[in-house]
Amino acid sequence: MKIKIFTTGGTIDKVYFDDYSHYEVGEPRVGEILETAKVNLTYTVTEICRKDSIHLTAEDRRKIRAKVAAEAASLILITHGTDSMSLTAQALEGVSEEKVIVLTGAMHPYLFKRSDASFNVGCALGALQSLSPGVYIAMSGRIFKASEVRKNRGQKQFEKIDGPHE
Numbered sequence: 001m002k003i004k005i006f007t008t009g010g011t012i013d014k015v016y017f018d019d020y021s022h023y024e025v026g027e028p029r030v031g032e033i034l035e036t037a038k039v040n041l042t043y044t045v046t047e048i049c050r051k052d053s054i055h056l057t058a059e060d061r062r063k064i065r066a067k068v069a070a071e072a073a074s075l076i077l078i079t080h081g082t083d084s085m086s087l088t089a090q091a092l093e094g095v096s097e098e099k100v101i102v103l104t105g106a107m108h109p110y111l112f113k114r115s116d117a118s119f120n121v122g123c124a125l126g127a128l129q130s131l132s133p134g135v136y137i138a139m140s141g142r143i144f145k146a147s148e149v150r151k152n153r154g155q156k157q158f159e160k161i162d163g164p165h166e
Contacts, residue, residue: 003043003128004073005030008064008088009051010081012106012117025050029110030079033121041125043077053081053088053105061091069095075128078103079121082151085137086158089146092135102128104138107156116140 007013007028015026031045048064049056068076074096080088082105089103104124106117124138135146139158152159 001042001075001129002073003041003075003077003125004071005043005045005077005079006064006067007045007047007079008049008053008056008060008081010053010079010083010085010105011108012079012081012104012110012120013050014052014109015111016109023109025052028079029117030077030121033110033118037118037122039125051081053084056081056084056088061088064088065092065095068092068099068101071099074099074133076101077121077124077128080105082107082139082158083153085139086146086149086151089135089137089149093146095135096133098133100128100131100133101135102131102138102143103136107140 009025013025013029014023016023028047048067080103085103092101102124104120106115108115110117127138127143137144137149148160149158150161
């Protein structure tokens with residue numbers, strides 16, 4: 001079983017620069033997360049972009065969709081910023097009837113001691129191996145269908161919704 005991981009940036013990859021007092025999206029961290037966890041799976045990691053998800057455009061989403069569509073692997077994990085993760089998940093719906101696609105990210109950067117990044121990546125990998133084909137989001141120990149989820153910024157979590165995205 002081969003897993004393809006695409007990275008797009010987001011909080012999971014953010015680094016803090018004291019001198020500038022701001023965060024920037026840094027290099028992808030998912031490989032380090034998997035190495036640290038001693039993950040026993042065959043996977044490859046490809047960076048698509050390095051953006052905070054509030055800055056992802058329709059063109060970026062078309063590029064993500066094209067990369068996923070062209071990928072031979074049927075198990076695809078995408079690390080993504082949380083602010084527009086549900087929009088990208090929705091944009092990926094229908095890309096393939098044979099692929100399981102799971103998006104995940106973090107509310108706190110991987111490099112922070114109290115980050116949820118490792119947990120979310122682990123949950124996403126488990127979901128990827130057990131779900132039927134489709135597009136999903138794995139966050140905070142929950143799995144959501146792409147068409148039934150949104151980020152609740154006030155609660156700092158994802159929640160199930162009924163019907164199309166608002």
